[in-house]
Amino acid sequence: MTPFFTLVRRDVALAFSAGSGALLGVMFFLIVIVALPLGIGPDLNLLARLGPAFLWIGVLLSTLLALDRLFQADHDDGALDLLTLSGLPLELLVLAKCLAHWLTAVVPLIVAAPLMGLFLNVSPTALGATILTVLVGSPALTMIGAIGAALTVTVRRGSLLLAILIVPLTLPVLIFGIGAVNGAVVDGLPFRTPLLLLLAASLASVAIAPFAAAAALRAARG
Amino acid sequence: MKDSRLSLVGEGLACRRGGRTVFSDLGFAVGAGELMAVTGPNGAGKSTLLRLIAGLLAPIAGRLDYQGPAGGDDLAGALHYVGHQDAVKSGFSVRQDLAFWTGYWNGRGDIDAALDAVGLGGLGAIPTAALSAGQRRRLALARTIAVRRPVWLLDEPTAALDAAGEAMLGTLLDDHLERGGMAIAATHQTLPSKPAKTLALSVGAA
Numbered sequence: 001m002t003p004f005f006t007l008v009r010r011d012v013a014l015a016f017s018a019g020s021g022a023l024l025g026v027m028f029f030l031i032v033i034v035a036l037p038l039g040i041g042p043d044l045n046l047l048a049r050l051g052p053a054f055l056w057i058g059v060l061l062s063t064l065l066a067l068d069r070l071f072q073a074d075h076d077d078g079a080l081d082l083l084t085l086s087g088l089p090l091e092l093l094v095l096a097k098c099l100a101h102w103l104t105a106v107v108p109l110i111v112a113a114p115l116m117g118l119f120l121n122v123s124p125t126a127l128g129a130t131i132l133t134v135l136v137g138s139p140a141l142t143m144i145g146a147i148g149a150a151l152t153v154t155v156r157r158g159s160l161l162l163a164i165l166i167v168p169l170t171l172p173v174l175i176f177g178i179g180a181v182n183g184a185v186v187d188g189l190p191f192r193t194p195l196l197l198l199l200a201a202s203l204a205s206v207a208i209a210p211f212a213a214a215a216a217l218r219a220a221r222g
Numbered sequence: 223m224k225d226s227r228l229s230l231v232g233e234g235l236a237c238r239r240g241g242r243t244v245f246s247d248l249g250f251a252v253g254a255g256e257l258m259a260v261t262g263p264n265g266a267g268k269s270t271l272l273r274l275i276a277g278l279l280a281p282i283a284g285r286l287d288y289q290g291p292a293g294g295d296d297l298a299g300a301l302h303y304v305g306h307q308d309a310v311k312s313g314f315s316v317r318q319d320l321a322f323w324t325g326y327w328n329g330r331g332d333i334d335a336a337l338d339a340v341g342l343g344g345l346g347a348i349p350t351a352a353l354s355a356g357q358r359r360r361l362a363l364a365r366t367i368a369v370r371r372p373v374w375l376l377d378e379p380t381a382a383l384d385a386a387g388e389a390m391l392g393t394l395l396d397d398h399l400e401r402g403g404m405a406i407a408a409t410h411q412t413l414p415s416k417p418a419k420t421l422a423l424s425v426g427a428a
Contacts, residue, residue: 006326017313078307081278086327087299221278 003088004096011100015066022066022104026112029062033116044121051120052130052181056174058116059109059134063141064166066105068159070097070149071217080217090214098139098146098209106138129184129191133177136195139202140173143209150216173201226254226402228291228372230275235284237270244270246283250421252406254291254372255399257415260408262423268408269306271423272375275406276303291372291402301373306381308362310350317346320364329369336368341390355382363394374398374405380414388414 015022036054037047074080074097083093110131117127148166152158176198183191229251236246244267252258260268273279275286277298288297311319320333337343340360345353353361359382366374374395380388392414395405399415407413 002328003326006322010322010326013318014311014313074309076307077309077311078305079309079311081273081276081303081305081307082309082323083326084278085276085298085301085303087296221273 003086004092007083007093007096008100011097012104015100015104023108025062025065025105026108028065029058029109029112029116032058032061033119037119048121048123051117051122052126053178054120055113055116055130056134056177059138060141060170060174062109063106063138064145064163066101067145067149068152068162070101070146071153075153090217091210094146094210094213098142102139102142106142110134126181126185129181133180133195133198137173137177137198137202140205141170143205144169146213147209147216150213153217153220173198176201226291227289227293228254228402228404229289230373230404231287233285235274235281237267237274237279237281239270245423252404252419254402254404256418257395257399257405257407258419258421259413259417260406260421260423263425266423266425268423269377272303272377272406272408276301276375300371301375302366302371303375304362304366304379305377308358310353310358310361312351314350315347316342316350316361319350319361320368323365324368327369331368331370333368336364339367339394340364356384356387359383360387363391367394372403374403376405376407378409379407380409380411
């Protein structure tokens with residue numbers, strides 16, 4: 001397992017090194033969330049009702065930002081070839097890079113979420129539920145995104161293609177995530193069921209996506 | 223070196239890329255302490271052959287038999303591939319870059335000694351983005367001595383290197399072969415170390 005964690009450490013270090021822009025995702029998240037109240041107007045009740053959904057959509061879009069470089073950076077400079085010469089299976093390599101992506105691109109969003117909630121007048125209960133559901137559901141976003149990142153690894157300007165491929169597949173995650181938040185806030189709506197479905201989506205994608213992404217990377221070697 | 227069982231034998235290898243058969247029925251044998259030069263015009267399949275040996279491409283026919291110095295047949299874990307691209311990360315310092323690969327490949331080599339050997343001693347702290355093409359190639363070569371592996375696959379190793387760099391590469395190669403390693407180098411130029419064998423590829427040899 002040593003190469004696995006060495007790779008995770010390296011990707012985390014690279015993400016926070018100068019010029020890589022790991023915090024761009026958080027900045028983008030901030031811009032989206034700040035723009036919304038300005039666009040919608042000062043109706044606090046409306047903002048509070050829409051807030052969790054906006055937070056979720058913000059997380060989804062911000063997560064996509066860093067995904068297109070997930071494998072492409074290593075593919076372009078030849079590092080991906082060398083990374084496979086360690087005995088670390090390509091599937092575990094994918095998993096290591098996804099873990100690093102989640103730590104550097106998603107966790108900062110979760111940390112920033114309480115501040116974003118303030119902008120949208122989200123109640124503490126709804127905010128707590130949003131953070132919990134993002135925590136549970138975001139691994140699915142990263143893992144499904146990794147499949148798209150692997151498929152578009154050789155495509156110049158593949159980020160838009162990546163979004164087109166990936167966003168439809170992540171919509172169930174969004175639906176269950178917001179469904180669980182509504183369940184926590186509104187009486188009579190289920191909370192546990194959508195949360196468990198969200199968890200299932202994350203677990204299934206962690207189990208399946210590495211194989212799919214690794215197959216796509218093998219095909220890209222040409 | 224005498225009792226080393228290191229050998230790499232290819233038989234009847236064929237590879238297709240982009241719908242074209244690059245080469246077919248290709249055979250070679252390299253043993254301990256041997257350097258094989260792969261020569262041929264552009265498009266003859268030199269890089270393809272190296273990538274095939276590295277396991278980065280799959281042959282459509284033929285077989286590759288590898289035996290490690292002490293037996294064993296894990297070729298991917300026993301080789302260094304120095305390709306066209308140097309896989310040097312901008313955002314890291316020279317030292318960090320080499321330290322990552324050394325740790326990743328479970329190497330125990332001394333990082334500073336490896337940097338000294340390729341003429342990058344004293345540059346460990348500078349960011350890799352500030353390196354010239356030749357220096358990046360030297361850093362890529364430093365990995366081969368920070369992590370000792372018996373099989374070296376070098377694709378145009380002298381590209382971007384100056385005269386002193388070529389001499390340095392010759393020393394590295396001679397030392398590697400002296401230790402009982404093997405090396406396969408694709409090149410257009412004269413290698414700084416005398417090859418024991420030459421595999422000449424030609425376009426459309428199929």
